[in-house]
Amino acid sequence: QVQLVESGGGLVQAGDSLRLSCAASGSPITFLSMGWFRQAPGKDREFVGTIDWNGGTNYADSVKGRFTISRSNAKNTVYLQMDSLKLEDTAAYYCAAVSRYRGSSSAREYDYWGQGTQVTVSS
Numbered sequence: 001q002v003q004l005v006e007s008g009g010g011l012v013q014a015g016d017s018l019r020l021s022c023a024a025s026g027s028p029i030t031f032l033s034m035g036w037f038r039q040a041p042g043k044d045r046e047f048v049g050t051i052d053w054n055g056g057t058n059y060a061d062s063v064k065g066r067f068t069i070s071r072s073n074a075k076n077t078v079y080l081q082m083d084s085l086k087l088e089d090t091a092a093y094y095c096a097a098v099s100r101y102r103g104s105s106s107a108r109e110y111d112y113w114g115q116g117t118q119v120t121v122s123s
Helices: none
Strands: 003-007 010-013 018-025 033-039 046-051 057-059 067-072 077-082 091-098 117-122
Touching: 003 091, 018 033, 018 091, 018 117, 033 067, 033 077, 046 067, 046 077, 057 067, 077 091
Parallel strands: 010 117
Antiparallel strands: 003 018, 018 077, 033 046, 033 091, 046 057, 067 077, 091 117
16 A cells, blocks of 8 residues: 655745655555646646656646656655746645556546645736
């Protein structure tokens, strides 16, 4: 069983940066692909990006070039660096894990989820 805990959310202004962390316990993340998703009020959960076993990444078009996912297997933690934040990035952000080589943009593919951390971007 894998437990995931997100942290690092908060209130920032448009154009600012923020780094989210997702700390895993119960299992090393070495053989887990990790995903980040977000959900704004009244909207469906939305794919943000993934990172594979070997560090390969994939991003949604809406965040490509602004967000960066990285992982530290030594710290059992995955990060989401968010730069040039926009008002529309406001959402609860969730990390997820799946026991396979490559991640997915579909939330249904993931077995484990964190509780989420709120990011609010103001003008």
